[in-house]
Amino acid sequence: MKLSKPNIGKGDYGSTEFIGTAVAYKSSWQAEACGTVDELNAMIGEAYTRIQQAKVKSDLLRIAKDLFILGTDIANTRMSKKDLPRITTRHIHHIEELIIKYEKSLKRIHHFIVPIGPPSFTILQQARAVCRRAERQLVKFMKSDKTDIKNNPLTLAYLNRLGDLFFEMARFILKESDFPEIYWSRDVS
Template sequence: MGAFTFSKRGDQGETSLLTGERVSKASLRPQAYGTLDEASSALGLSKVFTQNENIRQMISAVQEDLVMVGAELSCEGSVDEKCMVGPDKIGRLEQWIQELQQDVPLPRCFVYPGGNPCSASADLARTIIRRAERNVVALQEADGHVRPELQAYLNRLADLLFTLARYAEKKA
């Protein structure tokens, strides 16, 4: 069995941002990017609960985006511009929403999650993204270092995940 290494640097309740700065694990940045990690994990459930390749590809692309968003949040905007979500990623989410809604129109009533495992976990990811969105707004209000495109991406992503969950109820 291989050797295990433990840094133990987080034992006192601090973590390192990508810049190397040490901050409390309870501070706004780790709260925001940690919530994105939760959402990605919930999306991983959706991915394993479906055989629909379209759903799997969308989820994989979103998970890649969430890594970029998390990186940006963990280094206070000093990340390379090509590693940031921008209008192209937001436009892609909007296009997917339109395509999914053409295939499966949204219901005109309140939806209770749980149609199947794929849709339920997509709905779970949506609610986690909404929490991440609130965390990012709090971060923006506290220190002003959040790009508007990042906030727009998260808002649109929650819309996509609602639509994807409805699509998955019929097509997963």
């Protein structure tokens, strides 16, 4: 996908343009969802630099590339450009396969895990939380009054699975670093 040259100064008054749409405010749920997916992608870049395991890094790189497709999908809601890539069931199945792969090496848990550990663990926990925020913002956008919007429902499924994957990846990193999982208990004050 080719990018046009930057539109310097066009957003100075709080508005932006999405693919095939008129001007929208940067405070819209569409802008919030796109921005949070971008924030998540930057966080994945940070995680990539902190993680040592080559396979995890490879998985993160693929996810980072897929998040550009997800962002395009959110921005192209009127389907004005039909030749742009979209999130498909193939993307979701890939995330599900990764979840299963990471879960296989982990013991089952029965309590919440406190997000404390080495930086490679905590950055993935942050990515999980930002992913969940992106998911909530996308729901708000999809449920807004914009009846002419044609959203790809697979974008929500992708974000939902991705949040699960970050949790399992974080646990895997914790196990690999020999750092114990810290479980939350309501009995502790």
